[in-house]
Amino acid sequence: MANFLFSNVDTVELAKKYKTPLYVVSEDIILERFNEIKKDFIEKHENTMAVYASKAFLTKEMARIVKREGLGMDVVSGGELYTAIKVDFPMEKIVFHGNNKTLDEIEMAVKYNVGRIVVDNFYELELLDKMASKYKKKVNILFRITPGVNSHTHKYIRTGQVDSKFGVPLNENIIYEAILKAINSNYIELKGFHFHIGSQLQESETHVKSIKVLTSLMKEIKDELGFITKELNTGGGYGIHYNGNESRKPLSYFTDAMMEELEKECRKYNLERPRVVIEPGRWVVGEAGITLYTIGSIKNIPNVRTYVGIDGGMPDNPRPSLYDAQYEALIANKVDEEITDIVTIAGKCCESGDILIWDLKTPHIEAGDILAVLSTGAYNYSMASNYNRIPRPAVVMISKGNDRLIVKRETYDDILRNEI
Incomplete structure (x- = not known):
């Protein structure tokens, strides 16, 4: 038997x-996924970075593996950040998300020199500016944008649609005001933008649509505000096999389509292609x-x-x-x-x-x-x-x-x- x-x-x-x-949990499979990320994204495309979305699965040992493999890590809470701190994870490789970060979480992120803070709203931007001023530190941020794209997944794990609790809406009055506040701050360095459109996605179409939306925004704000986007974080959400016809597609199925679209749109608008970041989580450990x-x-x-x-x-x-x-x-x-x-x-x-x-x-x-x-x-x-x-x-x-x-x-x- x-x-x-x-x-x-x-x-x-x-x-x-x-x-x-x-x-x-199989470390062997995790390392296979990390090697695929390195080979088919980081080494294949210049000026790129991959961070592991730790909310999918995080323990001290998992954080050590990510650290050893040289990838960055995406955290969404003080607890996840604290786990990274306890294993001496390089703070410059941390991306801190969250739609309502507490004052304590913001202070922790500033105090420990987190590499990127993804700002979700005006309230957070104001808190962050005050905290950075308190510590006399320049904080690197991205604005999370809701690109208005509906993904084909369960409604509880869609995040990129217009009616979303996440991100700054692509309303000209709102997004322009946010950008101006950031670039006029003495303690905030706006690097660019972030989007995440949902989880357990089986098609690359919505990622490509979001790239088109974001490059159009990059062109507008360069012309109107003189701001040049240096970094574009495209999130994750790549699906895996759970049952039936669901499948885990190669990472390149998503990333090649996005990079091709981004290169094309940047050429069209005469923009320098920004650094591109991806955030796979479920795809790595599911x-x-x-x-x-x-x-x-x-x-x-x-x-x-x-x-x-x-x-x-x-x-x-x-x-x-x-x-x-x-x-x-x-x-x-x-x-x-x-x-x-x-x-x-x-x-x-x-x-x-x-x-x-x-x-x-x-x-x-x-x-x-x-x-x-x-x-x-x-x-x-x-x-x-x-x-x-x-x-x-x-x-x-x-x-x-x-x-x-x-x-x-x-x-x-x-x-x-x-x-x-």
Whole structure:
């Protein structure tokens, strides 16, 4: 009877060694993605940079890997920035996002000399100017722009449309005022612009449309305000395979199309092509992670369905409840057995909506079997909670056939440690 091997490691043995639920992350796959970024973007196109979007998955060990590989990192909170600080990540390679950064977060970013702060609104610009003045530091910023492009993805992960909580609208009165405020400040250095149009995107069309919008803006503000755009951050959002026909396209599918359009538009407008930054996150780690569970209760409702209970669910993977996300999975200790059943994988939370997978085709299942859910490397550990007072799982990283613990399993005492 064969067991499921993930990155050449026996997942059933991992479940025995570390218990379940268990996040498993392959450093081998992560390094494959980083090498593709270097080869097909950084080395292929001059004056470029790639930063890892850490909100997808961030631990101290992941930050160390990004640092070692020489890429930058995108953070969206004080906690993510603090993680980078604790591993001595080069601050000049940090890009700090967020639509409502707190005063404490802004102070941390200024104090630690973060490389780029992506400014979302006038309120933040004013706070940043005051904080930079306090520390007598020049702060490099980009303005986040909403290019007015609708992406084809779940409405909760679209970000580039006109009606968005993110970014400065492309209204002439608003954007011109923002640019003038920045360039007239003694403590702010406006480098250029940023856009991000959504996540889990399968086509490059909306990225290309956004490039057209931004180059038009670059031309306008050069003519009207004399401002030359030195940097354009194009975000990320490149999709991966979760199930069905969804696919992880090569990075070059997105980046080549964007760079070709940018070069063409810059020639048309007689603009110098700015430095281009990309921010892949899910594309790097999504398929590099799986989650292992132990099967418990099996409840057959005749002529309706069979519910199979696992020892995790919504707290370690809220995406099915949030986005109706769909996953592929298999029985790790029965990968060579005949598929005979259709079951629904139910989480252990006291919630009717805690269903991980509907109608999964499996061999005959028994209590104690190990379920492996695929493509859980992004937005699972990072979104995990203690709902129902369930401790968060451990995280194991595997590399070249070896495994190492990078996050300990939480205990009940960990859940209570801040309570009075």
